[in-house]
Amino acid sequence: MGFADILETVGSVEKFQIIHILLMIFPTLFMPSHNLLQNFVAAVPDHHCRIHLEANGSRYNNVTGKLQTEKLLRVFIPLDQKQQPEKCHVYSSPQWHLLDLNKMQQNRTDYNTQMCSDGWTYDDSEFKATVVSEWNLVCSQKSLKQMAQSIYMAGLLTGSIVLGRLSDKYGRRSLLLWSHFQMAVSGTCGAFSSSFPLFCFWRFLCGLALSGIILNIYSLTVEWIPTKVRTSTVTLISFSETFGQLLLAGIAYGIRDWRWLQFTVSAPFFVCFLYSWWFPESARWLILNNKADVALKQLKRVAKLNGKEAEAEKLTTAILKSSLEKELSNTKTAYSMIDLFQTPVMRKITCCTMIVWFSTSFAYYGLSIDLQGFGADIYLIQVIFGAVDIPAKIVSVISMSYIGRRFTQGTSLILAGSIIITNIFIPKELQALRTSFAAVGKGCLAAAFSCCFLHGGELYPTVIRQTGMGLTNTMARIGAMVAPVVKMTSDYIPFLPMVIYGGTAILSGVAAFFLLETLNVPLPDTIEEVESRARKGAEKENRSRRDQIPLQETHLTDETRPFNHTQLALHTPSALRAAM
Numbered sequence: 001m002g003f004a005d006i007l008e009t010v011g012s013v014e015k016f017q018i019i020h021i022l023l024m025i026f027p028t029l030f031m032p033s034h035n036l037l038q039n040f041v042a043a044v045p046d047h048h049c050r051i052h053l054e055a056n057g058s059r060y061n062n063v064t065g066k067l068q069t070e071k072l073l074r075v076f077i078p079l080d081q082k083q084q085p086e087k088c089h090v091y092s093s094p095q096w097h098l099l100d101l102n103k104m105q106q107n108r109t110d111y112n113t114q115m116c117s118d119g120w121t122y123d124d125s126e127f128k129a130t131v132v133s134e135w136n137l138v139c140s141q142k143s144l145k146q147m148a149q150s151i152y153m154a155g156l157l158t159g160s161i162v163l164g165r166l167s168d169k170y171g172r173r174s175l176l177l178w179s180h181f182q183m184a185v186s187g188t189c190g191a192f193s194s195s196f197p198l199f200c201f202w203r204f205l206c207g208l209a210l211s212g213i214i215l216n217i218y219s220l221t222v223e224w225i226p227t228k229v230r231t232s233t234v235t236l237i238s239f240s241e242t243f244g245q246l247l248l249a250g251i252a253y254g255i256r257d258w259r260w261l262q263f264t265v266s267a268p269f270f271v272c273f274l275y276s277w278w279f280p281e282s283a284r285w286l287i288l289n290n291k292a293d294v295a296l297k298q299l300k301r302v303a304k305l306n307g308k309e310a311e312a313e314k315l316t317t318a319i320l321k322s323s324l325e326k327e328l329s330n331t332k333t334a335y336s337m338i339d340l341f342q343t344p345v346m347r348k349i350t351c352c353t354m355i356v357w358f359s360t361s362f363a364y365y366g367l368s369i370d371l372q373g374f375g376a377d378i379y380l381i382q383v384i385f386g387a388v389d390i391p392a393k394i395v396s397v398i399s400m401s402y403i404g405r406r407f408t409q410g411t412s413l414i415l416a417g418s419i420i421i422t423n424i425f426i427p428k429e430l431q432a433l434r435t436s437f438a439a440v441g442k443g444c445l446a447a448a449f450s451c452c453f454l455h456g457g458e459l460y461p462t463v464i465r466q467t468g469m470g471l472t473n474t475m476a477r478i479g480a481m482v483a484p485v486v487k488m489t490s491d492y493i494p495f496l497p498m499v500i501y502g503g504t505a506i507l508s509g510v511a512a513f514f515l516l517e518t519l520n521v522p523l524p525d526t527i528e529e530v531e532s533r534a535r536k537g538a539e540k541e542n543r544s545r546r547d548q549i550p551l552q553e554t555h556l557t558d559e560t561r562p563f564n565h566t567q568l569a570l571h572t573p574s575a576l577r578a579a580m
Contacts, residue, residue, distance in 0.1 A: 154207065355508050367385075384435070
């Protein structure tokens with residue numbers, strides 16, 4: 001009896017699995033709210049240098065009530081190339097003569113200017129308050145805005161490295177519990193930060209916690225369900241993330257103050273922490289870590305919920321150990337990241353998945369983290385970018401279910417890269433078309449992301465799955481950290497970021513085709529099992545090729561007819577050797 005048979009015994013797709021999956025889905029609704037929160041809490045409102053008329057004497061106070069705001073700005077603040085007030089400069093002295101419309105046409109460089117010295121005035125019509133307006137992260141301090149996102153991504157990166165390894169050592173449930181608690185506390189504290197450095201610190205801890213949530217939700221889910229529903233389940237979780245993007249747009253539209261927005265998307269994790277105590281630990285993990293007695297209790301508990309108590313009574317620790325006997329005999333007491341590179345097949349899997357995850361995240365966040373750059377309503381763009389994921393993921397789940405994971409992964413990345421590069425050649429005047437192309441490219445990357453989690457989880461064996469997923473997540477976080485830096489190159493070559501995003505996606509799509517296909521294949525439990533499957537697959541492919549050679553040779557010989565059929569059978573091997 002294999003472990004898949006044991007799952008069937010206690011109920012593989014019954015009441016427990018349905019409740020379990022639904023509870024796992026809830027926190028994924030708020031994952032995008034933290035990943036993309038930067039677009040709203042760090043949005044840059046329209047602003048200009050603050051004007052203190054009272055500091056300039058009674059003459060200016062007398063005219064304050066007579067002049068409209070626009071005219072005051074004309075006197076104190078120069079205009080940029082778009083004839084809008086400069087954001088970072090003021091005239092060294094008021095230019096009252098510019099109230100004459102004819103003199104307004106003169107270039108602002110004709111007058112001495114200086115950097116803002118009295119702070120800034122922000123337009124609060126769209127955003128009541130953001131971290132940018134609260135701590136003046138503009139002009140010479142504007143790089144600090146990107147620092148906050150980079151620090152958050154650094155937290156995700158650290159979590160990918162540390163928590164994946166700890167999850168393989170201490171269990172999926174324990175790390176998921178802690179991650180939910182840490183996210184709730186860190187997010188709430190971040191909402192009440194008294195300084196920008198403190199805000200960055202709490203955001204780092206949020207990123208750290210989110211990595212633990214992502215890693216353990218996927219592993220704890222796939223290890224409690226049978227192979228036949230694995231694709232649909234993981235896709236359902238992926239769709240919940242898509243709806244989370246739409247949810248973020250709605251929440252951000254209704255809450256324009258960054259502190260309350262931060263708190264609103266963090267508080268639900270207190271609820272997640274409370275109900276996560278109900279989750280059972282992965283029985284696979286327990287057996288492979290010499291805790292078969294605990295695994296038996298968890299399986300009987302699941303059987304009770306599924307109404308399979310009579311069948312579960314037949315299970316014993318001996319049966320559980322025998323179900324993974326081969327895996328247990330080959331399992332080391334401890335695994336490290338080095339084991340991901342020690343054998344040929346694992347080395348190829350690890351290298352290719354690292355490339356795929358890096359590029360997918362790199363291009364995805366390159367398009368998603370600067371919604372204000374599209375020049376349209378930020379809430380509308382967020383809805384479009386979220387909605388486009390729905391058809392993209394529907395197509396991807398059909399492709400993953402009937403064609404395969406490898407084809408879906410590679411094709412979606414190549415298609416996304418091609419669309420991103422094509423967008424470079426669309427004139428800037430066609431802003432709606434450019435935004436549409438960007439949205440479609442982002443949808444392809446979302447499909448690639450959903451395939452990443454499913455394919456990656458199926459490629460790595462149970463004994464080192466979390467370590468492998470942690471490493472690939474590390475590469476994804478590095479990609480997310482590098483994406484904003486690459487976007488800065490547009491100051492020198494406007495189209496360069498899109499070339500880099502698109503080219504990287506295409507190259508990683510090619511790398512995806514070197515991975516193993518896992519459609520309808522049971523989860524591997526040991527490294528030896530992965531190597532064995534790859535060898536068998538290669539031998540099967542070689543036999544198939546050898547079987548095709550005589551048929552092709554027969555067809556050619558029949559056309560030229562130098563021999564009869566008997567002669568052909570006798571001479572074909574020597575003819576092949578001669579041809580080789």
